[in-house]
Amino acid sequence: MSDIQTTIIDFIKENFIMGRSDTKIDAEESLIESGIMDSTGVLELVEFLESTFNIQVEDEELVPENLETIKNIIEFLKTKGVS
Amino acid sequence: MAELVHHFLETSAGKAAGKTALLNGENTSTYQEIESLADKVSSLLLDSGLSKGDRVLMIMENSLESVASYYGILKAGCVCVEVPDKSTLSEAAYFIENSGARMCILSKGSARRLSDIDIEFVLSPEASFSRKNLTVYTWDDVYGRNDEPGRAQIKEDDLAAIVYTSGSTGRPKGVMLSHKNLCTNTASIVSYLGLTESDRIMAVLPFYYVYGKTLLNTHFMVGGSVVINNRFAFPNSVIKDMVDKEVTGFAGVPSTFAILLNRSIFAKTRIKTLRYVTQAGGAMAPALTRRLLEHIGSASLYIMYGATEASARLTYLPPQRLINDKLGSIGIPIPNVEISIRDNEGNQLAPFEVGNICATGDNIMQGYWQDKDETDKVLKPWGLVTGDLGHVDEEGFIYLTGRKKEMLKIGGERVSPKEIEDAITDSQMVHEVAVVGRADEFLSEVPDAFIVPLDDKSFELDSLKSFVKQKLSVHKQPKYWNILKSLPKKPSGKIDKGVLKQ
Numbered sequence: 001m002s003d004i005q006t007t008i009i010d011f012i013k014e015n016f017i018m019g020r021s022d023t024k025i026d027a028e029e030s031l032i033e034s035g036i037m038d039s040t041g042v043l044e045l046v047e048f049l050e051s052t053f054n055i056q057v058e059d060e061e062l063v064p065e066n067l068e069t070i071k072n073i074i075e076f077l078k079t080k081g082v083s
Numbered sequence: 084m085a086e087l088v089h090h091f092l093e094t095s096a097g098k099a100a101g102k103t104a105l106l107n108g109e110n111t112s113t114y115q116e117i118e119s120l121a122d123k124v125s126s127l128l129l130d131s132g133l134s135k136g137d138r139v140l141m142i143m144e145n146s147l148e149s150v151a152s153y154y155g156i157l158k159a160g161c162v163c164v165e166v167p168d169k170s171t172l173s174e175a176a177y178f179i180e181n182s183g184a185r186m187c188i189l190s191k192g193s194a195r196r197l198s199d200i201d202i203e204f205v206l207s208p209e210a211s212f213s214r215k216n217l218t219v220y221t222w223d224d225v226y227g228r229n230d231e232p233g234r235a236q237i238k239e240d241d242l243a244a245i246v247y248t249s250g251s252t253g254r255p256k257g258v259m260l261s262h263k264n265l266c267t268n269t270a271s272i273v274s275y276l277g278l279t280e281s282d283r284i285m286a287v288l289p290f291y292y293v294y295g296k297t298l299l300n301t302h303f304m305v306g307g308s309v310v311i312n313n314r315f316a317f318p319n320s321v322i323k324d325m326v327d328k329e330v331t332g333f334a335g336v337p338s339t340f341a342i343l344l345n346r347s348i349f350a351k352t353r354i355k356t357l358r359y360v361t362q363a364g365g366a367m368a369p370a371l372t373r374r375l376l377e378h379i380g381s382a383s384l385y386i387m388y389g390a391t392e393a394s395a396r397l398t399y400l401p402p403q404r405l406i407n408d409k410l411g412s413i414g415i416p417i418p419n420v421e422i423s424i425r426d427n428e429g430n431q432l433a434p435f436e437v438g439n440i441c442a443t444g445d446n447i448m449q450g451y452w453q454d455k456d457e458t459d460k461v462l463k464p465w466g467l468v469t470g471d472l473g474h475v476d477e478e479g480f481i482y483l484t485g486r487k488k489e490m491l492k493i494g495g496e497r498v499s500p501k502e503i504e505d506a507i508t509d510s511q512m513v514h515e516v517a518v519v520g521r522a523d524e525f526l527s528e529v530p531d532a533f534i535v536p537l538d539d540k541s542f543e544l545d546s547l548k549s550f551v552k553q554k555l556s557v558h559k560q561p562k563y564w565n566i567l568k569s570l571p572k573k574p575s576g577k578i579d580k581g582v583l584k585q
Contacts, residue, residue: 016557032316035169035192038557039316040338040494040525043346059348064317 004053004082008073011048016041027070042067049073055080086239087262089157091269091303092118099280099306105147106283106328107311112147114306117154120147123228124155124206127220131204133185135160135235138245140184140202142175142193144168145290145311148222150299152188152206153290157243157262160235164245164257165291168193169556175200182245182257182452239263245452246293248391249490249499257452258391268394268446269300271418275399276332276359276385282307283356284332285325287315287339292496293395294363298334315339318347322354329356336364336495338525340375345524350378363387363396364495365527366483369410376406388413388483390469391497392461394446397469398422398481412480413473420444421466424475429465432474437484440473441466489580491518493558494526503530503561506554512537512547515570517578521563532561533583535569542566 001009009025016036031037037045045067046057055077066076077083095104096118105112128139139156141163143149156163164182166174168190179187179202186204189197194207205212206220243262247255272278284302286309288295302309310328312321322343325333335343340362343349360379362372367386376384383402389395400414416422423431424438432438443466450458461468470490473483491498500518507516514535521531536542544564551560571582 032314033192035196037316039318039342041557042316043342043525046346059346059351060319062317062346063319064314067317 002074004077005070005074007052008049008070011045011052012036012070015044015048025070027074030064030068031070032064032068045073049077053077053080053082055082086266087157087237088243088265088269088300089121089154090266091300092121092154095303095306102280102306103308104303105150105309105311107145107147110147117147117151120151120225121153121155121158123225124152125158126228127206127225128156128159128161128186129234131186131218131220133159133161133204135237136162136242137186138162138164138182138184140175140178140182140187141165141291142168142170142197143188143190143291144192144313145286145295146190146313148188148208149190149290153299157237158235160237160241162242162245164247165296166247167291167556168289170197171554171556172197172199173554174556177254178247181254237262239266242449246291246391249497249502254502255499256454256457259449259452260394261449264394264446264448265300267419267444268396269297269304271420271446272297272396273301273304274418276301276361278302278305278307278332280306282331282358283310283329284308284334285310285312285321285328285330286334287312287321288334288336288495293391294334294336294389294495297395315342318342318349322347322349322352325354325357326352330354331356331358332360333357334361334363337362337367337371337527338494340367340371341525344371344374344378353380354382357382359383359385359402361385361387363389365492366413372405372410386412386414388481390442390467392448392467392469393420393442393444394448396420396446397442400480404480409480412476412482414481415479416442416444420446422475422481423465424473424481425465425468429463434475434477434479437472437474440469440471440481440483442469443467491520491528491530493520493528493530496558498530498559500530503532503551503555503559506551506559507532507534507547507561509554510547510550512542512550515578517570517580517583518561519580519584523562526558529562530559531563531565531583533565533567533570535567 096114100115103111104114139161166178187202189207191208194209199213204218210219239262244260245257249255284298286298290296386400388398398414421443423441425441447467472485503518504516514537517533520528523529571579
């Protein structure tokens with residue numbers, strides 16, 4: 001697992017699923033449909049990505065293709081020069 | 084006017100059987116298809132031995148199945164108890180125990196989370212539950228049935244729904260709404276919004292929430308259509324869906340609009356078919372209202388106010404008056420509702436005098452389920468005491484000035500601080516706790532917890548957070564935690580929450 005993936009999973013665990021032992025994070029599973037994140041959760045995640053990786057996420061980029069799964073987030077970060 | 088809530092569906096299926104009633108992603112359903120599925124749900128309930136007045140719990144996200152379940156439960160003469168689809172096992176156990184529900188209908192997500200649920204019957208997409216004494220039906224069992232019309236004799240004064248709302252005493256209370264309550268309120272909303280069969284609403288609000296449910300019932304009453312989109316987590320996909328599916332209406336709570344205006348392509352997108360937007364579920368900051376007006380073009384904006392105890396709606400602000408001179412007001416009573424401002428003894432107050440906002444009308448609830456004491460506190464001879472404070476101006480436009488109860492309003496949903504405090508206290512890790520609301524850009528308010536640990540040395544905040552996360556839904560979990568040596572007190576010894584809020 002890459003450092004970036006670990007950083008993102010740690011953030012999600014810390015902020016959204018801590019203590020819920022029933023929840024596993026699969027890199028390809030939807031973070032929304034699994035109930036891990038809701039609308040404000042996505043915004044918190046974006047703020048975290050912006051500050052941690054020093055990037056700017058445009059409103060147009062707030063789409064499932066970029067943020068729905070851990071895998072999508074990592075691919076999205078690559079397009080921003082983070083890898 | 085329809086006398087019973089499920090007549091909305093039955094009448095529209097009779098008039099326009101092949102019309103698209105629901106759109107959800109790539110899927111569409113006609114009135115006839117929903118009517119047929121609702122009949123199957125109804126016959127399953129009655130064949131299982133449920134009878135008129137029995138409560139059926141729904142823990143579902145918005146879907147074709149949730150709509151068919153709602154109307155199917157009502158066709159069977161049963162009472163629909165709809166609760167948040169993200170409810171935890173302990174919350175579900177409370178709803179089952181309190182309502183006495185015999186059956187629970189689940190969707191895919193809630194079925195996975197609630198596999199240890201303890202109830203007589205379950206209808207679920209999946210069949211894997213831990214308890215041996217459950218009778219489990221799957222949706223295949225429903226689809227495989229023959230259509231049979233509902234056999235129950237139902238009157239307009241019969242109970243249709245129990246909707247849980249948090250009270251100042253802690254655990255959620257069940258608001259009892261009759262068919263007449265819901266039908267009256269639905270007809271009033273249809274009238275002031277001028278809804279017709281050409282209307283198509285984008286529903287991102289959950290149907291378990293009374294505001295969300297009005298979207299379904301009003302559009303089914305007029306034979307319009309409802310677009311379901313449960314992915315407001317990605318507002319841009321909702322906006323694209325609104326354009327693609329040519330919606331005429333949109334409904335949101337203040338946090339919905341804060342997200343749309345602050346972090347989406349809403350401001351840059353023109354939704355040509357949009358005729359109107361409604362906002363309820365808490366006071367929206369005037370600055371946000373102005374920005375929303377700027378970005379909806381020629382569409383009308385309806386600011387509205389209501390309460391679960393009033394089936395949903397009590398007042399609306401005519402869009403032209405919002406633009407002209409009444410920004411900040413919650414408007415005038417909707418048809419079939421009367422509003423008055425009164426002191427604690429029930430005496431009516433003059434314009435500009437601040438008092439209790441009280442309401443009468445056929446939409447006012449029957450009372451709280453099995454809770455006469457709480458019912459007596461709010462249902463007075465002069466009407467429902469909403470718990471909100473306000474005044475009217477010289478023209479009768481109503482202005483909210485505050486909330487009497489100390490309820491939090493998180494993302495449009497009322498949450499009792501005591502329920503959160505009780506969950507924290509259950510951990511046996513704290514000596515004292517107090518929860519207050521903290522202003523939040525997106526959710527209006529979020530819980531802010533102040534705790535005094537039982538044992539300073541061994542206390543671990545992470546353990547407490549973990550405990551609370553198992554007990555409460557996400558939105559009820561405190562966003563901020565403050566560890567103190569003691570809590571500020573009033574002379575009476577009660578915790579002084581006023582100091583904590585500063």
